[in-house]
Amino acid sequence: MTTKAAERDHALADDTPLAATLLELESRGVEAFRTVRAPALEAQQIAREAGDEEAVQRTHLLLADVQMREGRVGEGGRLAHQVRDWAEQHDSPYVLARAHRQLSIFYRLVGDVSDALTHAVQSVAHLTDDVPPKIRARHLMTLAVGLDDSGSPADGDRRYREALKIAEELDDQDFILLILNNMAYSAYEVGDESAARALTDRMRAIMAATGCRFAANLLDTVARVDMMSGRYDAVETALAGVLDGRVVANEADAAAECLLTLAEARRLAGRYADAQVALDRAICECEANGLAGLRARVRQEQAALHAATGDFRAAYEEHLLFHTASSALHSAQRESRARAMQAVFEANEARRASEHFREMAHRDALTGLYNRRYVNERLPALIGEATATRTPISVAIADLDHFKRINDTLSHATGDTVLQHVGALLQEAASGPIIAARMGGEEFLLIFPGIDAVEATRRCELLRLRIRTHGWQPVTGALPVTSSIGVTTAPDGRATVSALLSQADRNLYAAKRAGRDRVVADQA
Secondary structure (H helix, E strand, C coil): CCHHHHHHHHHHCCCCHHHHHHHHHHCCCHHHHHHCHHHHHHHHHHHHHHCCHHHHHHHHHHHHHHHHHCCCHHHHHHHHHHHHHHHHHCCCHHHHHHHHHHHHHHHHHCCCHHHHHHHHHHHHHCCCCCCCHHHHHHHHHHHHHHHHHCCCHHHHHHHHHHHHHHHHHHCCHHHHHHHHHHHHHHHHHCCCHHHHHHHHHHHHHHHHHHCCCCCHHHHHHHHHHHHHCCCHHHHHHHHHHHHCCCCCCCCCCHHHHHHHHHHHHHHHCCCHHHHHHHHHHHHHHHHHHCCHHHHHHHHHHHHHHHHHCCCHHHHHHHHHHHHHHHHHHHHHHHHHHHHHHHHHHHCCCHHHHHHHHHHHHCECCCCCCECHHHHHHHHHHHHHHHHHHCCCEEEEEEEECCHHHHHHHCCHHHHHHHHHHHHHHHHHHCCCCCEEEEEECCEEEEEEECCCHHHHHHHHHHHHHHHHHCCCHHHHCCCCCCEEEEEEEECCCCCCHHHHHHHHHHHHHHHHHCCCCCEECCCC
């Protein structure tokens, strides 16, 4: 570490008013973001007058976070990129770590799971040993979220537990509750009822011991976990405070989320009239707060409620409205993400922008995997290298079985979620030189440079099992998700692109004809 970098790291521990203010602002929770702008601007002015450029950059990141939380994602992302560049040029590991964390949040907001995880990893990697524990814990939480979103819940849980250990050592009960809540909701999302139950029980114990009250978003998590085991009376009890106003919603969507949870629990308990009351209130909350995404989910629950009462015409009509709202929402989100990305890259150097957009042109927007364009450019070169060195190259085509049934029975939004999960599983499988790509629809391609038929087939079989045994229940309910895979190998690399892909495709259809959910390789 350079002398200047060491001096800057030492400055983190300074007991000056400016240093203390910055650390306190950087340690505030997400729910307190509205309280950050004014003191951050004041700290920025003090830092400029003192000529402390690093402190100025730290205030930029605080303001970038506020911008993103307020919906000005592009502005916040652009500012975070600028701070990252400054930190790299000035050898400032702490600011660099903070900038990567903010960029992870930015890319998550614009739907780029892969880049969000990349920056989350860097946000932890650049932290020095003497960083304040609470800051380290917050970076670990960002990494845990990135791992969860990328389909690695076990790794995410490990990072959450590292953050939890720090919070326990600090005896910060609010921070402990926040981490437990995130862990419980992650367990809920993957259908791990026992883990989710243990975590929410611990949350209840902390609240009982401290005499504090649950915030609305924490209550919703507790209620969702109760609903997993059919404890509908417990859901009613948990959310009673939200209904009668004793619990103030700490986030704009918290009350509507709680009401939607309550409506679902009441429907499942057969209390249809009461479920409708909760839905009507949820609709009012959505429209009052402009919650378009949540309003679409309310329509979905309304359709389920109509179906439960036997009014299938109304259920069908509401389901059509849900699809219309979902399509409009996805379109608006895509436009918003495009605007945010444009705002970021317009402000960056032309070289950086062109490199990133070139990478984006090779990526599938939904899954983050490489796309057909990348395969068309890269596969001929890989075959050429294998031919020159007389080494094997294998390719496999994977196709999801009966995928149309998921789209038709559930929704295209659910189908997109399935594809994202499968994309994450393929990313896990694509270690080392292996390349994973989405060719279109529900068809994926794996390229195995230097890997022979036996090993490629083994890896494909592991992937097939991983897809089949993934925690699909929260996504598709009773509908299974399986895959058929056709794999082929050129033992000495001598092949053409069309020959390899055609043979892999023939093997894929042999797997389909043989009953699906299997791997078929070349016949000896």
